Amino acid sequence: MTRRILTVFALLASLMMVSATDWYVSANVGKKKNEGTTPEAPLKAIWSALEKAAPGDVIHVAQGNYNGKTSCGWILIDKPVSIIGGYSDDFSERDIAKYVTMLKPTNAMNATKPAMDIGTVGFKMWASANDAEKIKGMTTLIDGLYIDHGDANSYHATKGKPEGVETGMWLEPPAKGNTENPSINSAEMKGKTGGNLTIQNCVFLNASNYAIQINHFEGDVKILNNVFINSRMQACDVLSANAQKGKVNFEFAYNTVLFTWSRTSEMTDMGFGVRANANINSSIHHNIIGLSVLYGFDNTKGDDKTKSVELDNNIFFLNKKGDAAITISPNIKPFFVIDDAWEDFEDCTGIESLEDNESLTDPALFKGVIDETYLAAFLAASYSETTDYDPNSPVNEFRSAFGMNQLGTIETKVSMYCNRYPADNVLKFFGAVEGVGAQAVK
Numbered sequence: 001m002t003r004r005i006l007t008v009f010a011l012l013a014s015l016m017m018v019s020a021t022d023w024y025v026s027a028n029v030g031k032k033k034n035e036g037t038t039p040e041a042p043l044k045a046i047w048s049a050l051e052k053a054a055p056g057d058v059i060h061v062a063q064g065n066y067n068g069k070t071s072c073g074w075i076l077i078d079k080p081v082s083i084i085g086g087y088s089d090d091f092s093e094r095d096i097a098k099y100v101t102m103l104k105p106t107n108a109m110n111a112t113k114p115a116m117d118i119g120t121v122g123f124k125m126w127a128s129a130n131d132a133e134k135i136k137g138m139t140t141l142i143d144g145l146y147i148d149h150g151d152a153n154s155y156h157a158t159k160g161k162p163e164g165v166e167t168g169m170w171l172e173p174p175a176k177g178n179t180e181n182p183s184i185n186s187a188e189m190k191g192k193t194g195g196n197l198t199i200q201n202c203v204f205l206n207a208s209n210y211a212i213q214i215n216h217f218e219g220d221v222k223i224l225n226n227v228f229i230n231s232r233m234q235a236c237d238v239l240s241a242n243a244q245k246g247k248v249n250f251e252f253a254y255n256t257v258l259f260t261w262s263r264t265s266e267m268t269d270m271g272f273g274v275r276a277n278a279n280i281n282s283s284i285h286h287n288i289i290g291l292s293v294l295y296g297f298d299n300t301k302g303d304d305k306t307k308s309v310e311l312d313n314n315i316f317f318l319n320k321k322g323d324a325a326i327t328i329s330p331n332i333k334p335f336f337v338i339d340d341a342w343e344d345f346e347d348c349t350g351i352e353s354l355e356d357n358e359s360l361t362d363p364a365l366f367k368g369v370i371d372e373t374y375l376a377a378f379l380a381a382s383y384s385e386t387t388d389y390d391p392n393s394p395v396n397e398f399r400s401a402f403g404m405n406q407l408g409t410i411e412t413k414v415s416m417y418c419n420r421y422p423a424d425n426v427l428k429f430f431g432a433v434e435g436v437g438a439q440a441v442k
Contacts, residue, residue, distance in 0.1 A: 020056045023049040027064025029089050039091035046083065047075050055079045055138060061145075062087040063099035068120075073109030073152065073184075076122045080135055080195055085144035086441075096144040096201055096441050097427045103145060105152045110181040120147055120184075123191025123214070132217035132241075138195040142202065144441070150206035150420045153183040160265070160414040162377035169265065170208070170232065170418035187213040192241065193221070200224040201441045203427065206420055207231040214238045218247045223255060227429045227438045230259040230421035233270040234298075240279040245306045250276075252284045256429045256437040258370070259378060260292040265417040267293045267381070273319075276309045276350075278302025283310045288437035290317040290360065291378060295325040299350070300332050307350035315436050317360035318379070369428040374421055381416040 023036050023043065030036075030044035036052060042062065043049050047069040049059045059081060068074045077083070085101025086094050093099070103120050114122060121142070126132040153170055154177045160169025173182035187210040189199065194217035204211035204226065211231040214221060221238050228235035235257045240248040252274050262271035271293030276282040278301070289296035296319040297311060304327075316323035322334025326348050335345050337359045346354040431440030 023053055023057060023059045024091060025049050025059060026062035026089050027066055050077060053081050058082040060087055060091060061085040061101045062089050062091060063101060065102045065104050067105060072112040073105030074114055074120050074122060076118060076124060078124045080138040080140040082141035100146050101144055104148045107152050107179045107181050110152060110184050119187035119190035121189045123193045125193050126217055132194045135195045136218055140197045142199045144201045146203040147188040148205040148423060149184055149188060149208045153208050154179040155420060160417050162416050164373040165377050165419050166422060167420040169414055169416060184208045195219045198222040202226045204228045205230060205423060205426055210234050210237050212236045215241045216248045217241045220249045222251045225254045225438050227426060228255060228257040229426055232261045232418045233263050234272045234275060235260055236274045239277050242279065245279050246281055249281045253286050254439055255287045257287060257289045258291045259421060261418040262293045265414045272298035275301060276307055278306045281308040285312045285314060286436050288315045288433060290319060292319040294321045295319055295334060297324040300325050300327045304349040309351050310353040312353055312355040314357045315360050365433050369425055369432050371422055377416050
């Protein structure tokens with residue numbers, strides 16, 4: 001009887017796989033009224049395919065810019081599907097660098113924010129533990145998307161604008177500079193997921209918050225072969241929504257992560273490339289993680305006893321405070337790969353492996369790829385405060401006589417903060433360093 005039941009389940013699973021539908025989307029030649037199930041009659045919008053698709057379906061997306069339902073600037077994924085970008089208009093060829101599938105919202109689209117807290121690509125695949133059980137073991141794939149918040153954000157016209165950098169500093173809402181709306185201030189990819197999630201071969205540029213922030217209930221999260229450039233706060237943050245240790249496996253591999261800023265212009269909070277969180281088995285390997293305002297890898301959040309961390313074969317460079325950081329209560333201890341103390345990092349609770357990490361020895365590998373003007377300005381980026389307080393000024397003497405608080409002024413100066421990174425050569429980061437970081441997509 002047991003064998004018969006297992007056979008029935010296997011048959012049902014194979015039927016589900018056979019019945020999966022391929023959907024085709026093209027912003028340039030697609031039409032809303034098309035059937036969408038053949039390359040010859042594609043739909044025009046990703047959201048249209050998502051509404052029609054069933055769990056397990058595959059959505060193929062051609063080159064072009066996709067702005068969400070009614071041009072709202074975001075799309076919502078509420079079922080396990082595969083979204084694969086980088087196709088030519090006729091779907092005869094796939095090349096993510098040649099046929100760019102882009103989600104690049106404008107500042108005007110910030111007026112139509114989603115009701116729930118999701119990113120430009122949002123996931124809503126569970127609301128409670130019971131919902132999460134339904135998608136356990138199912139697969140979601142995001143492959144070959146290019147997400148850029150550069151036009152959605154608001155930047156100061158002159159403040160924090162180094163010579164040669166195309167914008168001034170990023171402005172936190174409600175400030176809005178010369179734009180109609182404040183900055184988007186949400187992750188580029190965010191939401192609640194479960195089962196097996198893979199995000200690969202994507203570009204995350206000018207993220208106004210996190211680039212990826214995932215709250216995963218149970219299963220595997222694989223972030224593979226992506227390019228993260230100019231993320232505010234953090235490039236990738238995967239959290240466990242399950243209170244049980246080890247229910248989430250997180251692999252962060254072959255990614256290039258550069259220019260990660262902090263939550264505020266004071267540059268003292270956040271500013272990590274990637275973080276290991278509580279109750280997660282984290283495998284972080286073969287990445288290039290550099291130019292973080294604070295640390296390349298952060299291990300300072302959550303109970304280390306609930307973590308299992310493998311940090312191997314990564315290249316770190318020019319992270320300002322440290323290549324990695326841990327908590328030695330009550331303080332935070334930074335480490336650089338080149339320091340003798342790096343080996344001590346392996347003795348920390350939860351660190352299972354710390355092999356073959358190194359510091360970049362040949363910066364010329366990024367010659368012609370990294371924007372040199374932006375790089376020079378970032379390395380010199382600073383924040384300062386000037387206080388002007390005179391207790392004997394006429395105003396303060398008057399206020400003191402009446403028992404009022406005395407007044408002073410604080411002037412802040414920011415040389416640069418999360419300015420827009422130019423998009424010209426971002427795709428050249430794929431394959432810039434052989435064997436480590438994002439590799440060329442074949």
